[in-house]
Amino acid sequence: MLTGSKKETITMSETLTATQSETRGDLANWLRQRARDLAPFLTLMVLLIFFSVTTDSFLRLVNLRNILAQVSTLAVVSTGITFVLLCGEIDLSIAAVATMTGVVAAALFGEGLRISESLYIGGGWEFAGGLFAVLVGGVFAAALGLLNGWSTTRIGLPSFMATLAVMQIATGLGQYFTKGQIVYTLAPMLSFLGGEYIGEAEPFRLPVVILVGASALIIGHFVLTYTKFGRYVYMTGSNREAARLSGINTQRIVAACLTISAFSAGVAGMLNTGRLGSAQGYGLEDMLLDSISAVVLGGTSLFGGEGGVKNTLVGLLIFGVLSNGLNQLQLDIYVRLWVRGIILLIALIINIYALRLRDRGAQ
C-alpha cells in the first residue's frame, strides 16, 4: 500500500482475496511496466516465426549471419542516435556526417599514398597512414557533432534545425570535394573492418563488421546503464529542469550526446566505405531514417528519458529481419518498399498501444 497510513484490522477472508488479487495484479503490473520493452520483442518474435514458416531460406545460418552483417553498420549509427533521443533531442545530420567522413578518410589516405609514392617511402606507410586517416576522420566527425552541440546548447537553436543545417553543410562539402567522383583509396584497416571475414569454413565465417557493430552496442549499453554520464543522459531526457536544478550541467550532456552521435556516424560512414570498397559523396541517404526508425521501433521514446541500447538492438533486428525476410519472400521490388512501410507502421502502433496500456495502469 502506498498511502502511508496505518494498517487496519481486516477479516481473514478479506486478507486472502486481497493477496490473491494482488499476486495477479503484480504480474499484470510487471508486464505493463515492461510494455515498452516487451512490445518490440513480441513484434520481432512474430516476424521471425512468420518468415521461418513462409520461406525455406530464411532460417539458414548463412542467412541469419547476413541479417546481422546487414544491420551492423546501422548498429553503430543507431547506438549514437540512441544517446541523442534519450536526452530528448534529435540529430538529422548523421547520414551526411557519415558520408562526408568516409570521403575525408579516403581522400586523406589517397593523398598520403600519392605523396609517399612520390617520395619513394616503402610499405610501412600503409598501416600508419591508414590509422592516421581513420583517426582524423573520427576527429572530423566529432567536430561536426560539437558544432551541432554548440549551436543547440550555447546558441539555443532547436537541435532539429541545427542538425538540419549541419546536414546540408556536410552533404554539400562531401559532394564538393568528390565532384561526383568515386574514391578508391581506402585505408586497409577499413577494408578489413568493413568487408573481411574471420574464419574459413562457410557457415562459420564471421564478418568482422558484426564484431564492430556488436562492440558499439556493448559500449553504448555499458555507458548508458552503468556510468554517471549515462544516468545524466536519462535525467536530462526525463526532466531537464529537475536535472539542472540538481546541479547537473544539462547543456554539456546534450552537447556530449550530439558529439557521440556524430562520432558514431563518422565511424559508420568509414565502415561503410570499407564494406563497399570505395567512398563517394552520395548513397547513404537512407541511413538517417533507417537508424531513427530502428531506435524508435525498439521502444526508445522520441521525447527522451525512456528506452536504451537494449531496445535499439531489438529495433535493429526487427528492421534487419523485415528487410531480409521480404527479400526471401521474393516479392516484387516495387511491392517490397511499401509493404515494409506498412509493417513498420503496424509495429509502431503496437508500441503505442502497449504504452497506453501501461499508462492507464498507472494512476
Place this chain on the structure above:
Amino acid sequence: MNKEPLLRMTGITKHFPGVQALSNVDFEIYPGEILGFLGENGAGKSTLIKILSGIHAQDQGTIWLNGQEIHPRSPHDAQNLGISTIHQELALAPNLTVAENIFLNREPRLALGRVDFARMNRAAEELLHDLGTDIPGNKRISHLTVAAQQMVEIAKAVSHSANLILMDEPTSALSAREVDALFALMRRLKERGVGVVFISHRLDEVRQIVDRVIVMRDGQRVGSLPIAEASEEQIIRMMVGRNVTVAAKADAAVGEPVLEVRNLSGYNGVEQVDLTVRKGEIVGISGLVGAGRTELVRLICGVDRLRTGEVRIDGKPVKIQSPADAVAHGIGWVPEDRKLHGLILGMSVQENSSMAILPRLSNWLAMIRPQKERAIAEHYVKALDIVTPSVSQTVRNLSGGNQQKVVLAKWLSSTPQLLIVDEPTRGIDVGAKSEIHRLLAELAQQGIAILMISSELPEILAMSDRIVVMCQGRVTGEFTHASATEEKILTAATQFLTIANSPN
C-alpha cells in the same frame, strides 16, 4: 437538507495495479451544498473525483445524477452532464490567452466562423471580475502566476454553468485575498442550488466554507459529519486514525552566518534584498503569491541572472552562476513544484535520492557503485520514514508527502549547509505535514541553515526563528519569532498595492 441528493454514488470500487484505490465507497451531495471532501493523500479522494469527471471508470458501483443513472466516459461527457472539475494539476493551454482557455471549443462566433475575440475577452473578464481578480482576457496563460492561472481554471469551470462543481485543492496556490473571493463565489453558487465538492488540506478553510464533510481513509469512507458538529481534532482523527500535534521548532543554537545576501537585485523583479541565514536557524519568508520569494531563491541558486548585489557563503563572497555552482557551495533547494522541478517521476526512489551526489558515488571509470547508491537511499528511506515498498519503486507511485521526502533525501544526501525549502508542505496531508515540520526542526538542530518559503502563516509562525516578509520583490518587514503576529505579517505583505495577475 432532507431533499433528494443531487448526486449519489454507491458501492464505488476501483483497483489500480498494486493499489486498491477505492473500496465500496458511498458518496452523496445535495443541491446547494458545499461538501468538504477530506482525507490524507492517497486516501482515494482524487480517484473518486476522476471517476466522477470521466477520467477513470469505476470497477464496480453506480452513479446517479438527479435520480438518473449516469456513466461519464470522458471529461467532455461529464461536462455535458453538468459536472465541472478543477483538477489539482492545472490543465490550461499555456500559449493561449485567458479568454481562449476559458471558452476553448465554444468560442463566440461572428459571420464566417470567425472568433469574436472582443466579446470573448469581455465575457472572460466579467467572469474573473466575479472572482475578485482583474486579469486581462487577452493575456497569455504562460505570463500569469500560478495563483492567477488557478483563478482562470476556476472561472472556466464556473462558466460551464454546471450544477455540480468538483474542486480538487483549488486554494493551494492562492493568497488569502483570492481565497476570500473564491469563497464568496462558492456561496453565490450555493444560492443558485449548485453543489460544490471542495477538497483541501487546510482545515481552517474547510471550517469556514463547507456545510458537511465526508472523510476518506485508505480508499474507504470513514464517515460524514455536519461541519457544525465536527471539531478539528475529530476530523484529523478520522483522517489519520490517530492524534496529530503540530510541531513547533525547538530552539537550536544559532551560529555563524551561512548565507548573507546584500543589496540583491535581478531582472526577475527582485529589488535590493538583504538577508542573512545562520547555522541552526530557520528563516521564514512570507508574502503573497507573486511577492518575489521564489525569484529571490532563483537568484541565490544561480538560475536567474543577478543585476546587482552580493552573495556570501560562510563570510566569503561567491559567484553562483548556475545551479551546479549552488550545489558545489553546499546549497540544497527543495523547489515549490516537486513534480516539475524536484523529481524525475519515472525514476526510482534510489535514483532520485542520488541525483545530486553521483560524482561522489562513482569510481574511476565513472561507474556508479550500485551498492553504495542503494545503501544511501535505504538510509534516507529509513531516516525520513518514506513509505515505499522498496527503494526501486518508481517515485510516480508514491503519495505527495512521500515524494516530498524523496526530494528532501536528495538534498540531505548532499550534506548541504544551507537548505532552501519552497512551500515544503504544499499539497501534503496533515500527518506527513507535521513529519516534514519535525524533520526541518531536526535538521536545524543539526546545524543546517534553513530558508523556508511558505504561504501558510501558521507554518511560518510556528517554525521560523526569524520571519522576513516580501512584497513586490522587496523586503517589507522582518520579525523575530517572539514579535511576529499574523496581523504584522499581513500588513507587511500588502505594503504596496499588489496586482494579482502580474508575475513580476
